[in-house]
Amino acid sequence: MNFRRWRFVAMAGCIGAGLGPPQVTAELFSSLSFDGACEQAAEENKLVLVEVSTAWSRDGKKMKESTWADQRVLDWVRRRAVAVRVDADRDPAWALAHRVAVFPTVLLMTAEGRELARLAGFTEPSALVGALDQADREHGSRPASRPATSRAAPNPLARQIEARRLAEQGDQQAALNAYLWCLDEGWSVDPAYAPIRNSLLLRELAELGRSFPPALEALRERRDAAAARLRQGRETPDDAVIFASINRQLDEEERTVALYDELLLKPTPPATLSQVARLCFTPLLVQRRYRDIQLGYPHLFEDAMREFDYYAQSAELADRYPHMTRQEFDRTRLANLREKVCQYYEVLVAIQAHEAADKLAA
Known part of the structure; x- marks a missing residue:
């Protein structure tokens, strides 16, 4: 055969x-x-x-x-x-x-x-x-x-995913419109969307801006509007976060520090000053501007202990990160905890708050 x-x-x-x-x-x-x-x-x-x-x-x-x-x-x-x-x-x-x-x-x-x-x-x-x-x-x-019109309010995460699909297909203007709806309206529709909005969404908008300049223009327009409201004392609850987060995605974090410096030189509500200080804590620490950190953190030791308690709540926090195994979560949590404690300790020692530093180290 x-x-x-x-x-x-x-x-x-x-x-x-x-x-x-x-x-x-x-x-x-x-x-x-x-x-x-x-x-x-x-x-x-x-x-x-x-x-x-x-x-x-x-x-x-x-x-x-x-x-x-x-x-x-x-x-x-x-x-x-x-x-x-x-x-x-x-x-x-x-x-x-x-x-x-x-x-x-x-x-x-x-x-x-x-x-x-x-x-x-x-x-x-x-x-x-x-x-x-x-x-x-x-x-x-x-x-x-x-009928389709009886559906619940739009899901901001679903809209973001749709915007990503539109960008991949080359429909950049439609993608930008969808992304901007998520940025401007998503948080009010679903408050739980805020962490994604302030990180992943802004990153995707910045990436779209590399090939579609109107996306960068839209980000800068919203950032500058937030900065203006902060300077005038008319800020909304998330203006400081949006301002700093956009700067971070655009690699322009020096703008966040510059705004903090402006607010230090004029009468500024303590809550606003503290909020901006938290958002530029690391750049200020790198520059060893310990006294300026203290001005934004009038209760530095208490803030440090609250940060410690936050990261110490392993059982309560683990459920918020389903994409990580418990072992990965604990490893990340402990690394963040050590880093934060060391940062606060450095500031407390530098401003000669030795008793508070010793309590934190204990």
């Missing part, structure tokens, strides 16, 4: 024995964004199923080959949900906001984004269908229809 005939017979035997290529099925997961999936689910009176995974997750690959190819799973999802995937490497903010630390994790949610079920790690087809069925039953009957 020649090689070509032998290969044909072997392939035929495998296919006949059920060992051939798996049956090709239509794509289960939509290419929609999470927000787009919520809108479609609302229109079709369905739930939203999200698989959060990464390209390197072994269990994610295993589920793709087995669970997501199982006919029972395919039937359930197509009948009752709009399914989307979230890549945690590309969208770490989404995973963090939804407290996903294990990959893959499957979330079943309402069209408004309320979580109904969560399955972390590899899940067998029968277990997945059983859990989804139970969650759907407990959720109860849904209205026959739900």
Whole structure:
């Protein structure tokens, strides 16, 4: 038997024995964004199923080959949900906001984004269908229809993810508009969004500005407006944080120190002075401006002890960082604690507050 005939017979035997290529099925997961999936689910009176995974997750690959190819799973999802995937490497903010630390994790949610079920790690087809069925039953009957306009207020994190997608597709103006909505309105819509807004969002805006100058102009405009309000004593609660955070992303932290110097030279409410001092503590420390730090920290020892207590609350704080293992969290927490204690100790010794320094060291 020649090689070509032998290969044909072997392939035929495998296919006949059920060992051939798996049956090709239509794509289960939509290419929609999470927000787009919520809108479609609302229109079709369905739930939203999200698989959060990464390209390197072994269990994610295993589920793709087995669970997501199982006919029972395919039937359930197509009948009752709009399914989307979230890549945690590309969208770490989404995973963090939804407290996903294990990959893959499957979330079943309402069209408004309320979580109904969560399955972390590899899940067998029968277990997945059983859990989804139970969650759907407990959720109860849904209205026959739900217009998209009845959805809850926009999710700022979802808008940020959409802005990132628009930037990747080259629609820079639309991306900027979405990012600026998150910056200007996101905090008022969801106060828990503030840490992401003041760090990751500003970083993404600064990155967009490298190829799209209007993004940098928008950042500088908001920073300068915040600085003006701080100088005039008309600041909003987050003006100082936004001012310093934008400077940090633009590598212009000297502007934060310069504003602090201005405020030192004129009558400034103690609360405002203290807030700006905290935001330029490290640059002032590097410059060994210990007395200027003290002017912004009238109760330096008490502030140091509050900082110590904050980092010492391991059990309470660990739940806020689901993307980290407990071991990683404790290691980071202890490193931050040591750094802060050393910084405060250096200032206390420099201003000759030796008794307070000894108490802190103890």
